[in-house]
Amino acid sequence: MWGAGLALVIALLAGVLRQAAQEQLERDTRHSALNWAHLAGSTVPDLEALFEGRGVSPGARQQLERLRHASQVFRFKLFDRRGILLLVSDELDRDAASGGPAAAGPRPDAYSAPAAALAGSSLIVLKREQRPDRPAVYSEAYVPLLRDGRVLGIVEVYVDQVAQAASIERAFARVAGAVAALLSLLVALAGWQLWCRGRQQRAAEARMRYLAHHDVLSGVMNRTSFHEALRQASWRHGEGGPGFALLCIDLDHFKDVNDSLGHAAGDEVLRQAAQRLGDAVRHGDHVARLGGDEFAVLQTGVAGAADVTTLAERIVQALAAPYEAGGAQVHCSGSVGAAIHGVDATGLKDLLHKADLALYRAKSTGRSTFSFYDATMDEQLQDRRMLTRELRDAIAGNQLTLAYQPLHAANGLTLTGYEALLRWQHPSRGAVGPAEFIPLAEDSGLIDALGRWVLRRACADAAGWPEPLSVAVNLSAAQFGRGELVAVVSAALADAGLAPHRLELEITESLLMSNTEQTLGTLQVLSAMGIAIAMDDFGTGYSSLAYLWRFPFDKVKIDRAFTQNLGSDPKVSLIVHSIISLAHSLNIRVNAEGVETPAQMAALQAHGCDELQGFLLGHPRPLAALAPRPAVLPPRQAPRRGAAGHSIWDTPPTVPLPPAVRPTRPAPLG
Template sequence: MPAYEELVLGNLGRMAGRAALVGGPAGRPHLLWVGEEFEGWLGREGAGLALDDLPGGLAHSLRDVVGDALAAGEPVQAHCAQVSGGVAYTTGMLGLPLATWRGERLVLLCLAGETARTNLLKTLFRSTRQGMVAGAALRDESGAVQDFRILALNAAAAAMLRATVETAQWQRLTTLMPHLKGSPTLERLVAALEGTTGAFEGSYPRPDGSVLHLRVEVAAIGELIGVTLTDIGDLKAREASARLLFEHNPVPMWLSGEGGAVLAVNDAATGHYGFSREDFLRLSAGDLVVPEAKGSYAPAPSQRHRRSDGSLIDVEVFSGPIPFEGLSATLTACVDVTEQRRAERRIAHMAHHDALTGLPNRVLFHQRLAEAVAAGLPLGLLCLDLDHFKLVNDTLGHPAGDALLREVAERLRACLDADGLVARLGGDEFAILGPGGRDVLLGLADRIIAALGRPFALDGQDVTIGASVGIALAPEHGDDPDGLLRKADTALYAAKADGRRTRRLFEPAMDAALQSRRALERDLRAAIAAEALEVHYQPLVATGSLAVTGCEALLRWRHPDRGFVSPGAFIPVAEETGLIAPLGEWVLRRACREAAGWPGGVRVAVNLSPAQFRTPDLVGTVARALAESGLDPARLELEITEQVMLEESTANVAVLHRLRGLGVRIAIDDFGTGYASLSYLQAFPFDKIKIDRSFTAAVGREATAVAIVQAVIGLGASLGITTLAEGVETEAQLAFLRRSGCGEVQGFLFSRPVPADELRGLLAASAVPWAAAA
């Protein structure tokens, strides 16, 4: 920086009059020297004057210039402004930082350019969109204010009045707005002269017919008033739209104040809730909420409300703050979702309850079981199913079966106390969850067995069934819900194996038996896949000539480790697991291929399982077996049990007719052991009746058995149906059957079931051994 002395002594020249030198303490700088023009600009003598003592805002402007110059260490330029008499004076200012030989820091200030003058009032008038009007009171001879003359106004005010500044200035106010004469608005303006100031709103017609909505603020000084006008037309339009939307909205709505009192209500709300408008306005918002929810009333997504007639509705509530006539209010809208909630409750109930009995279903029962186990309290799980329920369905029809299930559900409910839970798991399977120890639960099982053992009145007749119950205990038998269900089911399986109508408590040995059965199932599946089973054949013999008329194909299984497995052991497993259908098809194809090589008059009899009738293409399966083997259809005899006629009898009879259409013969096996055997002969014209071995074995010992066998033989003869007696083991039995007219016999007296190669040798002999003996 140049030295102070050099600048002052030689370089200012003609600029000296427009300059001033500032120095002194940093916190309170002073004007050390002031030029003539600079002093005129200040409007006073400046030498020795502190900057902070300068009027009109100059102190702030000059301190900023001095501070910026010293901080930057180089010249700075800014504008300095001061206000006087409503006029702002603005001048450019140059600040040059200096230093003396003694190290003092100074700033030379120089006026730069001319001073600009701005009328602040005009600037404010032009800068706002609010209307601003200054007026003088006009009084009559008595001194009363009659009107106001407009002294000044801005463009915004003129536009509101549909005029220009030039045409409106000096006009009387009532000339521009004639309707103000004698109006409350004019009275408020006059009151302002007496010190009553404030703001108010009003609507005013304009000369062009439009309506001006204004917010008016008034202040007065002597005989002059200042008026600020704010156009609230848009706000009023929005309010009108909102009111229209509120009043005519189909959704029930109301406005409430801070205390909950209803301030306004629409027609939809009064109509929906059944209150008159006057009664509704006497309510508070909480009065609509049902008593259970009153303690915590607040706008919530869902509430239950009470209507004027006391009925309850479910509503979804939507609310939010809104200004209302200068107050803070809450707008509430309610959508009636009563039917929706009712439907949701129905769906939720259906998802967790059995539609037929109304009992909890498997999903809900498992949930309750898991909750009870998690609580750690001793409890029991009972699984039960009904004995002979399928027979009721098949003989009396499904409506009777449904009625029986509903009555069973009621009896089970009656056996339980308030802490018990009964569920229907599916079909005729039920489960019960109850608290207590072993003795309590065994007693409950006994009560259930006794209750379900009493006759049920169905379609005018008494039907007696029964129930088997399996029991598992927690925590004794575990604390895993799925594990407990499995163990109770294992105990149920053991109860049914013990003869039904009993209960069994789970024992670890039952698991071993179940595992053994599952192992048998696995081995059976493997044997079927490997075709490791065999088909043996037992001859069917004509009673008179003792000649072989046919052979029954019988399935046999020689297990590599178990040895010979009885059909009575593995056939039920195959039926329960669904393996019997593919297994039966395999036997059919094998038997047809084998029989194709026998002498022409010898037929082959193959048993069909009820499960095979549930497959979609039994007729096609038989047709393909005949085609593949080349066997004459007349030489194939299909044996069915009474169960086939019980299950879906109409559909199964239709299948039997289609099988008969292939040319094969149809026989009914184990005749006389069922419940409605005679009706089967009416439903389908069988080719053969096979008398069950139990009747044959009783011949000679029980008179009833003799009568039954003779009756069946006579019935067959009258219908033209061949009869065959199973289980013939003695000459006496054979003699009786000959005398009674039985057409064919089968049993150990003639031959046990033998393998195919052994049978072929027997059929190739000129005479069978038993024929020679006879």
Template sequence: MAPPGLQMNEALRLLQNYEESGRGWFWATNAEGRLTYISETVAARLGKSGDGLAGTPLVELFDGSAGESERQRSLPFLLTRQSKIDELPLRAALEEEECWWAVSGRPFYSEGGQFQGYRGSGTDITAQRRSAEDASRLALYDSLTGLANRHHISKKLETTLAAFSQQDRSCAVMLLDLDRFKQVNDTLGHPAGDELLKQVAQRLLKIVGDKEMVSRLGGDEFQIILPDKDDRGELGDLAGEIIASLSQPYSVDGSRCIIGASVGVAISPFDGTKSGDLIRNADLALYAAKGNGRGRFRFYSQDLHQAAEDRRVLEEDLRDALVRNEMHLAYQPVVNAKSNVVTGVEALLRWNHPERGPISPAVFIPIAEESNLILSIGEWVLRTACADAATWPGDMRVAVNVSPIQFANEGLPKLVMHALASSGLPPERLELEITESVFLGDSSETNRMFEALKGVGVRLALDDFGTGYSSLSYLQTAPFDKIKIDQSFVRDATVAGSRNAAIIAAIVALAEALDMETTAEGIESLDQLDLIRKLNVSHVQGYVYSKPVPNANLLEQTETGAWTIKPSGPARQRNDRFHMYRKVGAIHGNHRYEVVIRNLSATGALIEGLLDVPLGTQFVIDFGEGQLATATVRRSVKHQQGVEFEQSLVSDGNGGLCTRHRVSPYLIAEATKRIATTLELPAFSTVNDWKKD
């Protein structure tokens, strides 16, 4: 056995080799916690030598900014208590790189038992820590987009709702589904689809801001949590902003992609207090938004459960609608803005259900697209429109809408030729209206389709221009004959401060430069018509001239030659009014009356059911589901009252209106009880009382 001195030298050499290998290092302090020894390898990492660090407090080797964790704060505590240190993870005080050490140490004492300091060791655990962080990130975050994943956001929602239920706070949830994303995958491939999802995530984060509240659930589905949000006006604006942003063109690997988005919104506690209930109801709202034409948002309401079942039944009925002759075409005139002469009409599909009556195209067209019925229905529309137009005197054109699904069908040009040939209609009298959503990318297939259709000799119109997909690039090559200005630009164009008129003027200038006609859609008031004329829009379509008419009426109007229509309508644009027969409650004092809303706008309503109500009387209109609106009587004639709302209603995302806020049923009951005991106002006579008398 070697002498003790040789053994000591051998041990020192082994320790030196261990230090130089970088797998570990040693340190020692005095009783004040200042270094008396540190391995040169670690000192070099810190930019100093071992001698240069002598006398430095041990705690200064570690990053104070990373010291917010419980373990980091425990180092000074352990040193003060003279406790042993076991594998304590600490971040090195390095600016250029991230480095973590596991530090261990033991206090040592003099023969008399007096504390002398610490002797310890350390190992580099940076790689292990990064691996653990990566594993944790994969467990909580989507590897593609970096957003929270389904598991993480579900836990976040559960904890948020649990906390908020104790504090009477609200929380909104949005579910998003991308429209036409499958076409990107099918056309450009899955790598392009993945890149597109990354860009979608970036746009969502830019709008929402809080990364922890935005998640990708999988595929093309996303979820957003919005704590303390219940204002449906604000939520509707946010949903609209998200839809508009996600609908702007994307650039992916040199290709231009266009998709859209639909949004469903549910709000706790009104639409559910548990995570599962809230998500289910938001999903139901999303389904309704997609079913009403996509590119929309929808708030959850209780009637959506019945609506979902109704939609399923409608799909079944739609399959037999053509065979049963339940569908017909109506034609809305397109009028020369200067001469008031009808130059053409747009063919609009109508479905008269044998039990439910007229079904809105906004309802059944999306069903037809999803159920793959749009090709057969579209073919019937094209053939019927051509056959009808061939019987009209003169050279009046007929416009037929072509859905993106029809446009993607390579057999479309042949179908158009057959419809023209069988009807005898000259090709130049047929105008195909195509929306901007067909421009998924500037693909050769799209260009070939345009060339084929123009080869047939028909006219092409760009429909709904300016609704979110607009790009000047495709106007350079796509052979359009007309641009149709979407009615969203016409609406509010006459309102002071609106920029819509300037936008319309720019579209007209662009069309004129490209030798294209322009048509403004949705013109309903005379002031809108005057503005459109001043802006040199060439053609007008809207109720100010005519609603859609059956073919028989059209033939009557054109028997004597040119069809001229004198414009008529309200002098000025007014808020949209929804004609209806809806029973609601009208609360006045301690009385609640059942009344009927005959028409409704954002700012007021026409109600009936009470007799001779004085002007200025205030009611609380109860629309149900916690929707209360304070209203003042501004007009009163016998059993009808025109009321003005104290706060305007907002869009419900489905073409209707709703209140900004909702009131808990418990608060309603409490308030009603309090009013009943503190306020006594005379009751009004009702229509039923009048009928009894």
């Protein structure tokens, strides 16, 4: 449409320019003809006799020959006042050659001048012809020949306009070119704008189609398009096509990345993980992000479990490499669960369910690995769901209990307090260990209610003990997430009437690795209240030392793995000595867990350990089974925080210690 419009405009422009060129030529012809007529009327002698038909005098012929090529005139004709032809300039040459006078008078073949010329008006006719005796472009102009204001006759002047026409055409061509160029530029700009608009519209439509089938963050397929790919694979398999498998993938400890480095770093990890998955799969396989840190892979061309194993191992290896995010190196491995279509399930919904169960199995067996679907997973999942409901009922029905393991000073005789350990005696399952139900409570969101119950009960029980004794309570990382921990602890102390310095809160290093600033602020408030803060399982993490100077620790607890290997490996003794020396240099007390033999206790005493805990000194027991407490205890002040190597008793108690805390070997378990 734009091209047709441009062509029309150019055609109109050409017509206008052609008309203007013709008018210009006519003006030039009229000017030349009038000049020639004026010159002839004023210079040709005997002109009146010529127009009266009395012939051409020699003087008139001579002057007419001179005027024959004046003012671009190459030919002329003379007519009398009636319009009858009298003389043609071509005859001047013939008359000169014959030696006779030029004839003048009516001719048998003569034609009359146009009526307009007879009326005294000029008439100009522009002609373009290809004749050997004529220029290519010339004009015939009929003008009256005047003398003293009188019309003597009419002159038809032939004016050569080849040069003028060429000049005018060149000028108008330049104008036409400039206008055409301008119009072309305008049309080009308009066309470019239309093209850009169309391209933007096409890009927007393509983007909408892309977003409808891809995940915005990672660029891989989204849930909708992935399910469609699964349906297509299932249809092809039903028509005799290749087999396929579904792999569900979950990033391990991804929440820690978001909590410690922020969501921007988490998004970068997701993008890199998607890229690695795309690099790990083969052509024809599909990668999708189902949501959060959950990915899935549709593996095509599967002949058997070996094909799936190869890809799953490649994915686990690819995801295990460190990530660069938030200006730091992040470790975030992946777990993979796989189910094969036609082997584990035939329906797509069932296939997704079983791949998800396989993923759960991989994560429960240590993460950073892969697992196939196992029929027992359904039973385990149902059992887990049932146990979650029963745990909720146990918390609400007050079915949980606390056991207390004694803590002793370095001499192994002075009782300093107890560590509260949660116990669940299930009516039908029997004893359910904390290692089983604590992670269940964290995953199901019950840990907050469970932690409140433990704090209230432990503080209430400790309030009935003699003043020097303290109680240690373990905290879960999940209890810090809602920002209510300080209020919960304050309420538990207030309700029990327990002094803050008699409560010790134990945290693990995994808590410090997430939401570091928020955790630090919470611990500082608790420490300012007078509550002791202890790091549990010290030495098992890769960055424990980085937290000692930042967090307000009053005590670190050496992990039982070090205690149990004190006598078997000299390097362990050096590590324990280094931990105790470092802690004391920072004015932090040291507790050793898992003391089970006199040799272990002696080694810890030699290294300067401040507090001992283990089966050698006492098993965890319920409150009612704790040994009788001395009736009278010496008065004392609250212990100085961080007093390394100093017993909280001023003098050992004067009454005998009960059997539960004597330094003897523990009774055989079971």
